[in-house]
Amino acid sequence: MHIPDGYLSPQTCAVLGAAMVPVWGTAARKVKATLKARQAPLLAIGAAFSFTIMMYNIPIPDGTTAHATGGALLAILLGPWAAAIGISIALAIQALFFGDGGILAFGANAFNMAFILPFASYYIYRLLSGRTGLRSGWRAVAAAIAGFVGLNLAALAAAVEFGLQPLLFHTASGVPLYSPYPLALAVPAMALAHVLIAGPAEGIVTGLVIRYLQRVNSGLLRVYPATGAVVAAQATGDGASLKKLAWGLVILVLLSPLGLLAAGTAWGEWSPEDLQQILGFVPPGLARLATTWTHALFPDYTVPGLEGSFWAQALGYIITAMVGLGIIFLIFLAFNRLLARPGKTGADYHGK
Amino acid sequence: MGGKILYDLQDVSYAYEEGRPVLDGISLTIDIGEKVVLLGANGSGKSTLQRILDGLIFPQQGTVRFAGKELTEENLEDEDFFLAFRRRVGFVFQNSEAQLFNPSVREELAFGPLQLGLSAAEVNARVDSLLELFELEDLADRPPHKLSGGERKKVALGAVLASNPEVLILDEPTAGLDPRSQRWLVEMLVKLNQAGKTIITATHDLAIVPVIADRVFVLGEDHRLAGEGSPLEVLADRELLLRVNLIDEAFHEHHHQGYFHLHAH
Amino acid sequence: MANKSLPAWLLAEEYSPVRPGGRKRRPGFAEKTLRDLAHLGQEVLFSEELAGRRGWLQDLDPRCKLLSLLWLMVVAGLARHPLTLIVIYLGVILLAVQSRVPAGPFLKRVWLFVPLFTGIMVLPSLFNWVHQGDPLVVLFRLPAPLRLGPWQVPALLAITRQGLAGAGMLILRVGVAVSLGLLVTLTTRWAVLLRALRVLRVPRIFVLTLTLTYRYIFLLLKLTEEMFVARQSRLVGRMDRRMNYRFLAGSMGNLLARAYFLSEEVYQAMLARGFKGEVRTKEDWRLTLPDYRRAAGIILAGIILLGGDHYLGW
Ligand SMILES: Nc1ncnc2c1ncn2[C@@H]1O[C@H](COP(=O)(O)OP(=O)(O)O)[C@@H](O)[C@H]1O
Ligand SMILES: [Mg+2]
Numbered sequence: 064m065h066i067p068d069g070y071l072s073p074q075t076c077a078v079l080g081a082a083m084v085p086v087w088g089t090a091a092r093k094v095k096a097t098l099k100a101r102q103a104p105l106l107a108i109g110a111a112f113s114f115t116i117m118m119y120n121i122p123i124p125d126g127t128t129a130h131a132t133g134g135a136l137l138a139i140l141l142g143p144w145a146a147a148i149g150i151s152i153a154l155a156i157q158a159l160f161f162g163d164g165g166i167l168a169f170g171a172n173a174f175n176m177a178f179i180l181p182f183a184s185y186y187i188y189r190l191l192s193g194r195t196g197l198r199s200g201w202r203a204v205a206a207a208i209a210g211f212v213g214l215n216l217a218a219l220a221a222a223v224e225f226g227l228q229p230l231l232f233h234t235a236s237g238v239p240l241y242s243p244y245p246l247a248l249a250v251p252a253m254a255l256a257h258v259l260i261a262g263p264a265e266g267i268v269t270g271l272v273i274r275y276l277q278r279v280n281s282g283l284l285r286v287y288p289a290t291g292a293v294v295a296a297q298a299t300g301d302g303a304s305l306k307k308l309a310w311g312l313v314i315l316v317l318l319s320p321l322g323l324l325a326a327g328t329a330w331g332e333w334s335p336e337d338l339q340q341i342l343g344f345v346p347p348g349l350a351r352l353a354t355t356w357t358h359a360l361f362p363d364y365t366v367p368g369l370e371g372s373f374w375a376q377a378l379g380y381i382i383t384a385m386v387g388l389g390i391i392f393l394i395f396l397a398f399n400r401l402l403a404r405p406g407k408t409g410a411d412y413h414g415k
Numbered sequence: 416m417g418g419k420i421l422y423d424l425q426d427v428s429y430a431y432e433e434g435r436p437v438l439d440g441i442s443l444t445i446d447i448g449e450k451v452v453l454l455g456a457n458g459s460g461k462s463t464l465q466r467i468l469d470g471l472i473f474p475q476q477g478t479v480r481f482a483g484k485e486l487t488e489e490n491l492e493d494e495d496f497f498l499a500f501r502r503r504v505g506f507v508f509q510n511s512e513a514q515l516f517n518p519s520v521r522e523e524l525a526f527g528p529l530q531l532g533l534s535a536a537e538v539n540a541r542v543d544s545l546l547e548l549f550e551l552e553d554l555a556d557r558p559p560h561k562l563s564g565g566e567r568k569k570v571a572l573g574a575v576l577a578s579n580p581e582v583l584i585l586d587e588p589t590a591g592l593d594p595r596s597q598r599w600l601v602e603m604l605v606k607l608n609q610a611g612k613t614i615i616t617a618t619h620d621l622a623i624v625p626v627i628a629d630r631v632f633v634l635g636e637d638h639r640l641a642g643e644g645s646p647l648e649v650l651a652d653r654e655l656l657l658r659v660n661l662i663d664e665a666f667h668e669h670h671h672q673g674y675f676h677l678h679a680h
Numbered sequence: 681m682a683n684k685s686l687p688a689w690l691l692a693e694e695y696s697p698v699r700p701g702g703r704k705r706r707p708g709f710a711e712k713t714l715r716d717l718a719h720l721g722q723e724v725l726f727s728e729e730l731a732g733r734r735g736w737l738q739d740l741d742p743r744c745k746l747l748s749l750l751w752l753m754v755v756a757g758l759a760r761h762p763l764t765l766i767v768i769y770l771g772v773i774l775l776a777v778q779s780r781v782p783a784g785p786f787l788k789r790v791w792l793f794v795p796l797f798t799g800i801m802v803l804p805s806l807f808n809w810v811h812q813g814d815p816l817v818v819l820f821r822l823p824a825p826l827r828l829g830p831w832q833v834p835a836l837l838a839i840t841r842q843g844l845a846g847a848g849m850l851i852l853r854v855g856v857a858v859s860l861g862l863l864v865t866l867t868t869r870w871a872v873l874l875r876a877l878r879v880l881r882v883p884r885i886f887v888l889t890l891t892l893t894y895r896y897i898f899l900l901l902k903l904t905e906e907m908f909v910a911r912q913s914r915l916v917g918r919m920d921r922r923m924n925y926r927f928l929a930g931s932m933g934n935l936l937a938r939a940y941f942l943s944e945e946v947y948q949a950m951l952a953r954g955f956k957g958e959v960r961t962k963e964d965w966r967l968t969l970p971d972y973r974r975a976a977g978i979i980l981a982g983i984i985l986l987g988g989d990h991y992l993g994w
Pocket of ligand 1: 431432437455456457458459460461462463464
């Protein structure tokens, strides 16, 4: 899932990179509040761990092997914010020093694997494990499911990024400039690969290690959420950080038309008819899904009276982005609510 | 001996897990310019005691005073206190792997002085002179993970010396080194002590004790202070060494000869 | 203790002779992991060695180099005409030659890898069944559009002009991007590159963490390798899946526990040397005139290329 350079337009990479800025900022602040000076070594070693785990070949049920990211595991153990930084750093090192994943595409890769993956996995794990004991067998299963689902959601994000490329960026004669597959093809193709191969690898790694730690080293399962004092500190910080995150998202939404500027005329020429053509030869079931998706997001954006003008399109882009981000935000809010119910967990753990 | 007191520990106890003390009621004093050895079997609590002396962890019971000031977590939160203390005390960890966290030997040596806020020129001068003193010039740009154990230990010591501390705490400095590196290290420690540094070494290597100690504190397996005295007194006290499990019955016959003469100059 | 006698089983000698005759062993996940680890080690050695040589890019200030090559990547990313990409690639080759990067490995790494992976990935998009376009090469024509249950397939199967052009663009673009990335990696010592990141306004704490990470990756990789080698050397029977998973869980859990413990130690080691969450680093690089000239040259070339690309249209 490490997207190399060239598959995504620089505009897409810039937008996703900008999306990561508030995430990184909030993560740095949160982690600093909880870990203080301890943060650098802990995060560094988390990142090094994630990097090393990506080197492991995991045997998967079909008899071959696959790589896992270790991101879900890191999120469950150190919390999603610390994991976001740790994985980002592992990805940066892979891109910069080992040519694994693009340098410009770093923002996109970070968005998928260092944002979607750890947050989705963490909240799924918390939701599934509920009030079960730290050593309950169900927790390992919950971790495996969280790893599997989290990775597939990250893959879905990547698929959407791929799938938007031919719609947004092609020449006047229809030559795709970047990844050529529309959503209707990119999503099922990525889904297949990740449901069958990468997802199981991630699930296996997450579940196995959690089960191992339950037996051998349950102290590591108590690292996050941290002590009562820290939880309190987090609680007071929460309002501010949510505000910051919200501001970041607003800026992001306002920035999104930048993608348009460079997309130039290609964007303007694009019409629902083109869409029909592109989507013409896929299973109708999927096509319906795809068209509802694309219709909901794209063709209806023009504001009456402003059709065709650049500003109309920019506005459309902003509205689209707002809807998309709004959905993500609501999902996380819902999770937060659901998780807040069981009360302040973990406050009684952790000695000196 | 009889100089000004640097460290004053009263009834210090520490436990990583409640109910299982790793140090139990330790009281001792260390003078300025003294060289002392903490002697004890594996797991007796030497490293823990050194971490307390370096203000990295804090005892649950008892008090630790450094130069008359109490070492507590609160006091170390104070910026000036923190910097002054860190400046005066250097700690060479047993695990150089953990200690060497910079990407090259040169940067490793520069880390301490840079935290002290020295100018770039001063830092460079210090680093160069250390490279020369330790004969590390050829390794200056190597990453620490490509060094041998002996080289790593040298760099770790150099990195700590770079901020010119007044007190040096060393945790099993000779463990895993070949005889030549051991000798180099021991001689360097003696030289530093003669230059006025206080040297606090934890070890279970009886052979080096007479050279690097004016005074020896023996930690028992019950995590209490089992004995104290000059190296000759302690090493001659077979009864004591047997009790703290540093030697067994067979030890005397087999090793006596070699040990006491190894480092006599 | 020493006078206890050894148990009987330890004295028995029942070994089968050492001779071939079994099934061929397929490389399993452990062999693959070990191979990958070895490969990674070689990569690091190769690039450290190259970065140590003198050359056009090696002599360029790392900040200038990072920014100017990054700019070239953006230009390559924005290019809409294949000619632009080809010109950039020629420039990349020139830079590589000037920096004494050996041509063989440099070309091979890119042009063996990219067509293989990217090529296979774009292959289906050549055909009109997947991506609509003007037919260029007609492969065959059915009497009528085909309906296979829910699937509808048009009568004509052809390679399209758009498909071919798009595939060519993608392969070229990925090739150029990968080459540029490789140039950065191969001509900069990583310790220097990390410090150059400061210019990109990457916050100190990230750079410090990145530095520490790079340092500890090697330790964790070594631990991993030791665990895998130890497993291989103690492999006295065939392993079933359960045992493999148990080993994986054990080695990863062990790695994690040691890593966590290590992070505590590193933290204390840093604290012991006066670290308070804020690092001071040595930044005594000065930009020289040649640095400015070279960086300006690359940036200007990029601007001209972008202009040309715009002019070529398409
Ligand atoms: N971080 C830790 N957490 C829990 N127990 C520890 C930790 N470090 C040391 N111990 C335990 O404390 C005891 C004393 O350890 P240590 O001070 O390292 O002894 P020594 O240095 O004399 O070998 C040992 O039993 C060890 O297992
Ligand atoms: Mg010890």
